[in-house]
Amino acid sequence: MAGHSQFKNIMHRKGAQDKKRAKIFARxxxxxxxxxxxxxxxxEQNSALRNAIIAARAANMPKDNIDRAIKRVAGGEDVANYEEIRYEGYGPGGVAVIVEAMTDNRNRTASEVRAAFSKHGGNMAETGAVSFMFDRVGNILYPADVADADTMFExxxxxGADNVESNDDGHEIVCDPSEFATVRDALIEKFGNPTExxxxxxxxxxIELDEDKARTMMKLIDALDESDDVGTVSSNYEISDDVMAAIAG
Structure with a gap:
């Protein structure tokens, strides 16, 4: 994918341009x-909550919406009991796929995820079947104009970051999960809130995919994204610029 790091090539998140603001805010x-x-x-006392707030602000979620969500929990309001679930499986060409979801109904979400895999050349697997092919890392993204590459790298x-990739699209910082909060806070203090x-x-x-398998993989990702419960889809496929151009055309 031209203009994207290999990592961003295989990362897919809710919030794509074809998603409505209401769905983004709901997530x-x-x-x-x-x-x-x-x-x-x-x-200030809850690092996970701080991450969630920063991500919501990056999506232009109004402050009132953010405050309301926190107050609903703090006030003991009877709200749906959402839980985080991870699904693993294989897509076209044997690529590994990890789906992270947040749901108040495990059966509904599992059914939607399974249907997406089955319809688009994939199959679900047991938890742990493919996650060993991935590293769990902290990831922070900044737009290109907040700093030059050398300043961001330093x-x-x-x-405490392990790696920084900078290009015209922006800066991607990767760190060990144990260092994530420290790196996040230091960069926010210097550059402000990140975009992601x-x-x-x-x-x-x-795994590099040919045009046919790449098309099917894109359809699988789109199908997974149709579920309101799905938050992120990660995979280990790679698509060349030529194949991506053919798909786009």
Missing amino acids: HTREIMVAARSGMPDP AAVEA LGLVWKPQNT
Whole structure:
């Protein structure tokens, strides 16, 4: 994919341009409520909640919506009991796929995810079947205009990051999960809030797909994204610029 790092080539998130704002905000509301339930409803005391708030702000979610979600949990309001679930499986060409979802109905979500795999050349597997092919890492994204590549690299490495990739699209900072909060806070203090952040699955190796398998893979991802419960889809496929151009054309 031209203009994208290999990592971004295999990372897919809700919030794509064809998704409606209401669906995006609903997802962030769920993430905020789950994070607030997991600890103190105070972002200064709850790192997961702080991450969720920063991500919501990056999606232009109004402050009132964010505050309302936190207050619903803090006030003990009877709200749906969302939980985080991970599904694993294989897509076209044997690529590994990890689906992370947040749901109040395990049966509904599992059925939707299974149907998406079955319809588009894939199959679900047991938890742990493919995740060993990935590393769990902290990932922080900044737009290109916040700093030049050298400044970002120096700041990120000094904060404890493992790697920084910079191009015309922006800066991608990768760190160990244990260092994530430290790196996040140092970069926010220096550059302000990032456009995206969180713990993600980074593949150790990738599989290049031909045009037919790439088309099917894109359909699988779109089908998974149709589920309101699905938050992120990570995979270890790679698509060449020529194949991507053919698909786009």
